[in-house]
Amino acid sequence: MTLGASMFFASVGLAISPVHYPPSSTKINDLEFALSGSGAPGVYSSSYTPESQYGVYNWCNMPHVRPKEYRTPPRNYSLEYVEVIQRHHKRTPYASNTFNQEDIDWFCTGSGPTFGATSSKGEGTNGSPVQWQGFVDSNNPWTTTVPPGFKNSDCQFPQITDQGLEDAILHGKDLRGVYAPLLDLPLHIDSDIAAIRVTTNVITSQVASGLAKGLFPASLSENVPVKIQSANFDSLEPKYSCNRASTIRSDITTGSQGDLWKNHLNKAASIFEKLDKVSGFPKDDTGGWHVSFDHYYDNLSAKQCHQKRLPCNLHDSSVCVSQEDANTVYRLGNWEYSYLYRDAQASAEYAALRYGAWVLELRGHLQAKMDGNSKLKYLHNVAHDGSISSLLGFLQIDQMVWPGMGSEVVFELYSSKSAHSSSWFIRVLWSGQPIKTSTPLGTLDMVPLEQFFQYIDSMVGSGNDLFAACYS
Numbered sequence: 071m072t073l074g075a076s077m078f079f080a081s082v083g084l085a086i087s088p089v090h091y092p093p094s095s096t097k098i099n100d101l102e103f104a105l106s107g108s109g110a111p112g113v114y115s116s117s118y119t120p121e122s123q124y125g126v127y128n129w130c131n132m133p134h135v136r137p138k139e140y141r142t143p144p145r146n147y148s149l150e151y152v153e154v155i156q157r158h159h160k161r162t163p164y165a166s167n168t169f170n171q172e173d174i175d176w177f178c179t180g181s182g183p184t185f186g187a188t189s190s191k192g193e194g195t196n197g198s199p200v201q202w203q204g205f206v207d208s209n210n211p212w213t214t215t216v217p218p219g220f221k222n223s224d225c226q227f228p229q230i231t232d233q234g235l236e237d238a239i240l241h242g243k244d245l246r247g248v249y250a251p252l253l254d255l256p257l258h259i260d261s262d263i264a265a266i267r268v269t270t271n272v273i274t275s276q277v278a279s280g281l282a283k284g285l286f287p288a289s290l291s292e293n294v295p296v297k298i299q300s301a302n303f304d305s306l307e308p309k310y311s312c313n314r315a316s317t318i319r320s321d322i323t324t325g326s327q328g329d330l331w332k333n334h335l336n337k338a339a340s341i342f343e344k345l346d347k348v349s350g351f352p353k354d355d356t357g358g359w360h361v362s363f364d365h366y367y368d369n370l371s372a373k374q375c376h377q378k379r380l381p382c383n384l385h386d387s388s389v390c391v392s393q394e395d396a397n398t399v400y401r402l403g404n405w406e407y408s409y410l411y412r413d414a415q416a417s418a419e420y421a422a423l424r425y426g427a428w429v430l431e432l433r434g435h436l437q438a439k440m441d442g443n444s445k446l447k448y449l450h451n452v453a454h455d456g457s458i459s460s461l462l463g464f465l466q467i468d469q470m471v472w473p474g475m476g477s478e479v480v481f482e483l484y485s486s487k488s489a490h491s492s493s494w495f496i497r498v499l500w501s502g503q504p505i506k507t508s509t510p511l512g513t514l515d516m517v518p519l520e521q522f523f524q525y526i527d528s529m530v531g532s533g534n535d536l537f538a539a540c541y542s
C-alpha cells in the first residue's frame with residue numbers, strides 16, 4: 071500500500087482536525103446486545119486464561135507479549151527499540167467505587183505498598199522501608215462521616231493485591247523472555263539502556279516493583295529508578311489540563327452531542343434499580359453511581375477477579391447481584407468505552423487532545439532512535455485504563471474494549487538495512503498481536519515509520535498545535 075500525506079488532512083495553523091474513522095460494528099458497540107444480550111464479554115473470574123484460549127479478553131489480567139505467541143519478524147528486520155505501555159494490574163477497588171456498606175470482608179494484612187527514603191551517602195544511612203496498613207479508630211468522630219465500605223479493612227482503596235503483584239512479576243518475566251534476547255537487555259536495570267516510568271498514582275509504582283523483578287531479575291533488593299513527571303503536566307496518566315478535551319467529553323455525554331449516551335442511561339434504568347437495591351444508593355445519588363457504569367463495574371469486577379462472591383444487601387441477604395446482572399454491567403461498561411473512545415463522532419479529536427502529549431513524546435523517542443541520538447532500547451510505562459483507552463482511541467483501534475488489568479500496547483521499532491539505504495518500520499502490538507485499526511494504515515504491522523509519523527502529525531500536529539488546540 072502506498073500512502074501519501076494527502077490521505078490525512080494536514081494539520082496547519084492553530085486548530086487540529088483529526089479524521090474520525092469509525093470502528094467496526096460488533097457485539098461490543100451494539101447497545102441492544104449490551105442491554106439484553108447474555109454472558110460476559112470475556113473472563114472476569116481469574117487472572118488465569120487457559121493456554122488454549124490465551125489472547126482472549128480477560129478483564130482480570132489481559133493478554134500480553136510472551137514467548138509462546140510472539141511472532142518474530144523476518145531476519146531482514148532488526149529490532150532497535152521497544153516502548154511498552156500497560157495498565158496496572160489487579161487491585162482493590164477505589165474508595166469511590168465501594169458501596170456505602172459492604173457485606174463481604176477484604177483484608178490486606180502484611181501486603182501492600184512500601185515507602186521509604188534512601189540517601190546518596192549509601193547503605194548505612196538509608197532508612198528502612200515502611201508498609202502502610204489502613205485502620206479506623208472510632209474515637210475519631212469524622213470516621214462516621216464517610217461511608218465505611220469494607221468493615222475494619224486494613225487495605226488501601228486502591229492497592230495492588232497479592233494476586234495483582236504476582237501478575238506484574240509474570241508480566242515482566244514474559245516480556246523479558248521475548249525482548250532480552252532480541253535487544254540484549256542486561257539483568258540489572260541500566261537507565262541508559264532501559265527505563266520504567268510511572269504516574270503519580272502509587273499503584274503504578276506497586277506494579278513497577280513487581281514488573282522490575284520479572285524484567286530485570288538482578289535488580290531485586292536494589293532501588294530501581296523509575297521516571298515520573300509532575301502531576302501538573304504528566305502525559306502518562308494523563309494529568310495535563312486540556313479544556314477542549316473536557317468540553318468534548320461533556321458534549322458527547324451530558325451535552326448537545328450526547329443523545330446516544332443519555333439514551334443508554336435511560337434504557338439501563340431498570341438495571342441501575344436492581345443494583346441500587348443491593349448497594350443502597352438512592353435513585354438521585356450524586357456520587358457518580360448513575361452517570362455511567364464505571365463504579366458498579368469496578369465494584370463487581372474487583373470482587374470477581376479475586377474470587378470473592380457477588381454482593382448482597384447488608385440488611386437483607388436475599389437481595390443479591392446475580393451473575394447475569396454482573397454480566398450486563400460488564401457488557402454495558404464495554405459499550406461505554408467503545409462509545410467514548412471510538413464510536414462518538416468527536417472521539418478521535420478527544421483522544422488526540424487527551425493523549426497527544428504522550429504520543430508526541432513517543433514520536434520523539436522513535437525519531438531520536440532513527441537519528442542515532444539515543445542509546446535507550448526499552449522503555450516501559452505503567453499507566454491506567456484512561457491512558458490505554460485514550461491511546462487506543464488515538465490509534466483508532468477497530469474494535470474497542472474497556473482495557474482490563476495489565477492491558478498492554480507495545481511499539482516495536484525496526485530497521486532494515488540494504489546495501490545503500492536503511493529504512494525504518496513500526497509494529498504495534500495490542501494484547502500481544504499486531505493491532506487492527508480503522509485508519510488507512512490498517513493493521514500496524516511493519517508500517518513504514520514515515521507513514522506512522524504522518525498519521526500522528528495528522529492527529530495532533532506539533533506540540534504548539536496541540537497546546538493551542540487545547541485552549542482554543
Ligand SMILES: *[C@@H]1O[C@H](CO)[C@@H](O)[C@H](O)[C@H]1NC(C)=O
Nearest residue numbers: 144145146147486487488493
Ligand atoms: C524482508 O523480507 C521479506 C521476505 O522474507 C519481504 O517480504 C520484505 O519486503 C523484506 N523487507 C524489506 C524491508 O526488505
Ligand SMILES: *[C@@H]1O[C@H](CO)[C@@H](O)[C@H](O)[C@H]1NC(C)=O
Nearest residue numbers: 163167168169170171172369
Ligand atoms: C462496592 O460498593 C459497595 C457499596 O458502596 C462498597 O461497600 C464496596 O466496598 C464496593 N466494593 C468494591 C469491590 O468496589
